Amino acid sequence: MKLISTSSALELFLAAITFSAFARSESNDQPILSLSQDESFHFELLVPLGEAIYGGADVAPVLGAAENITVGNFSSFHEVFYTLAKATKAQAEDPANAYDPLNVRETWFATATYFRRADFYLHGDWDNPLINSLWDEQLNAFDHAISALPNPGKRLQIPADTFAVEAIWYPATNESSKRPTLIMCNGYDGAQEDLFHTLVVPALARGWNALTFEGPGHPTVRRRQNLGFIPDWERVVTPVVDYLLAQQADNVDADRLALFGYSFGGYLAARAAAFEPRLSAVLLDGGIWDTYQAYIQYLPATAIALLDSGDKLAFDKALFAAVQAPETSSQVRWGLDQGLWSFKTHSPYDFFQMTKAYAVKDFVHDIAIPVWIADGVYEGFFQGQSAQVKDALGPNATLHVFTGPAGYHCQSSNEIRASIDAAYWN
Template identity: 25%
Template sequence: MTLFKDPGFNFNGLLALGASGYGAGEVGEVLTAVNAINKAGLSAQTYTETFKNLGDQLMEAPQGSKPGTETTRFRALRAAQYYGQALFFVLGSDDPGSEEQLYKAGRGAWDKFCKLCDPAPVTANIPYGKTPLPVWFFRPDDSVERRPTVILTNGSDGQNVDMWTYGVAAALERGWNALVYDGPGQGQLLYVNQVVFTPHWETVVTPLVNWLAARSDVDSGKIALTGLSMAGNLAPRAAAFESRIAALVAMPGVLAPWLGFPPEVREILTPDKEETNNIWNKEVVPELPPPAAATMKKRIEPFSVPAMLEAREGKMFSDFYTPAKLIESLDITNVVGRIKMPTLVLDYDYEQFYPGQPRQMFDKLTAPKDYVKLTTATGAQLHCSPMAPQQHCEVVFDWLQEKLSGS
């Protein structure tokens, strides 16, 4: 299962490879890119450049024929995947200042894909604070039949194309609607509008539920909410305060995102801002090797606009305290008991970011609940089962159909 010797690059490569099952990647394209990167020497620069070039190629017409609508549509979907791959590592590349431009390239590919869907998803901007939430509402057809609907919540560094792989395609195959959105700290709101994560995710989900409940093609009694990766924290937080959610899935369950950082990083944070930032700037930053520095820039940017802007200039952020406190505030240990709707908590063999937390969340739940661990035996190991999104969706949607069939 090793594409790259570095586990961070390898995990991302596996996500692109696994997405092939839903057309959001192509095995040959991904493995050819992997080979090219390894031959050139694995780095953020070679990874970013190779996948960006692949995205650019797919946004052009294929050689030798005039592409039909379906060809153009799925080439755009794969391009969105490959731009997302490049975007993930761009802050460690030779051109970190191209981050917003690279995000927009991926967003353009996603929007092109969506416009060519039949029916095309309904798009809207739903009011949220000073910056509305862009949404894409996918339907199996354009009838007004009331259908079960799933709200798909992305994590701290995913793109819209990941929601196609982890829910939209599976929902449509089963006759469900699916809502994709960018919340604070994600997609457009982060890279363009410069809005970071909020610990009060119910303020994000409630406007989405309001919008869905007003539609004639949504069964308002069958609205489910899923959360992928760090959204295994965000979605449960929202469900604890939004009672109209009929079923919840945490993929995986995450009580405290701050615990997903290594202990040596968490130890930097002290109760005093000045002391914390002195430790960070004088003791930690000078000793960080470039790959570790790039990783920290990437992990912190959704929680700090100054950190993101400094990273785009090739600099390390100087205020560690403020984003660290924001991440710490996402802890939902004390609110999980408020969740009332049926909840599925997923876990994975070799969960590398939040080990132990899914089981801890399951144990704290007082609502009707189920726990499922996806395993190495079927190639579904690692955080979010990057090699097995079809298995992942089978587990999630079989459970959702069972829980909502009698609602």
């Protein structure tokens, strides 16, 4: 096939809304005050504001960051949060603050959050040393914080077949007591450390144990083990369940073991639930019927035809030309950067082909446990797919649609409402 021109590539791919799982709805309605004229930056500023609810940040510094970030400039986003992270770390290390261990702990949590934000838009250049150095900083800060919890969190490496699951165990009590346990993973880009400030804190407050984990494709495993996403997520979850039922048998009620998948984790958790029979329930925030269809639905027919033609070279050249154009949105640029990095491929064509393996429709009828599914009216990217999962599962599933300011993807900055609704379902 003849290679299409750069101008044609721009016409094709700039017509796409986004590759990002964090797009707003096509209506461009917005239920809250905008934190940035850049849609992607707006959402990524909501993330640390949401984590502030459970001790992951302070509100004023995040709003200050929003004021100082240059629209569309990934380096600016990084630099503002890197500066904030270093300043917050200095506060945590200041001996003058040692009189208040609780404040020091919360300062370490905020430090970790800001280092994660500083890393967020850097994955287009795999050789950038900041990808690892910033992550080491956030791991170190987070470990300082969880070691100071009333019941300290414990990092684990749980052996799987050809890799190790990176996990953190958070006991609800320091005494032996069989309690319900929430196992949870993040999605396309999120870290397990983010889950502490969205799900772990409310779970512990309700008397649940919590265990967060990362498998191939997730931030720490991608860095430490050089592994991209795998579709057969039971390979990750089954070793986690093995660990809990063997190593934490005195603390875990085997009949109340729930799995939570956040964002793209809605596919991952559903896949594990279909093939790990010891789970009692699964929560999907949100439901992902077909990842490939979610990605291509915003591409023009001509772009899809080029993808379907099998001409990998032409598709890659056209997409890279479009993404590198100054007119291209941050959502599109980041979405491709993150997808290539987390799926571990340098080819957009291969990336799209890989996503075909991530479809709940392929095994939905193998899910035999109760399912809770979250959706939002401003979901945007996976709009409608939660309902498809619910319809296929029938009475076995509960669909909760969040509206208004809570209607963003994964209820960002509405963690209290989301956690209460999920707890009520249980």
